[in-house]
Amino acid sequence: MLTAVFWVLAVVAVAAGIAVFTVDSMARATVALAVSFVAVGTALLLIDAGYLGVITILMMLMEMGIMAVFMIMYMMNPGGLMPMSMLHNKRGALAISIGAFVLLAAGALLTPWPQRRGEPPSDVTRALGEAVMGSKMLVMMSVSAVLFATMVSALVLATGRGRYDGDEAPAAEDAGGGA
């Protein structure tokens, strides 16, 4: 039963992924990507990764909501007024990606994976929380620093007036002192 559910979710995830690059509207592509993420998040729920599955679904739905705005901003064929191919070098890309799939699938099927060690803890989410606040705290501290740096640098890059408010960059000797 669970296996059947998994295969349905897998087919939905991959089909939605293919739809991302075959629909002719970039807004629809965003929705297709969201469907793919929801299917993957639900598949994670099947293997007891409750927290990870839910956070994948919630985060990716929000992310696709934001992404849709940008997609519409940069849409190549708004309202179907400028029909054009969104692809270049389709044959080469197809060959490379099919090759990558065959290679990865062969690796997945032919590798003698080790036996499962241990059983999942009774409360998986609690174990994750304790790891994040204990033995793996350094990982999460680094991630938070990276996220903060991302916010700052994304704003600096995207803002219209730029780093120097439209003026020329100051000379090197008085540029010290940071922001």
Place this chain on the structure above:
Amino acid sequence: MNLQMFLLLAAALFAVGLFGALSQQAVVMVMMGLELMINALVVAGAAFWYFLTPQAPDGQVFVLVVLAAMTVEMAMGFAVTTLLFRAKDADMTDMAAELRG
């Protein structure tokens, strides 16, 4: 369900994302391809955790880091796209070829 099935799903998602990242002309669509490839990493990471070492939390923490990387990729990608568009009206990969060697 077993590890191989999840890895097959991850391989398929990765290959589809790779196709998109290589073939799309719009910079933002290339980012969609990258997102799909990272999506595959989420599947593979969670499967390795559950089917090989469910007792250790490392696999789950890895998936959290991958999710964070996905967010960072999207934020920085849109920032760079916006900068490119402001600087030279370029929204396609072929229009931003200054770094071609």
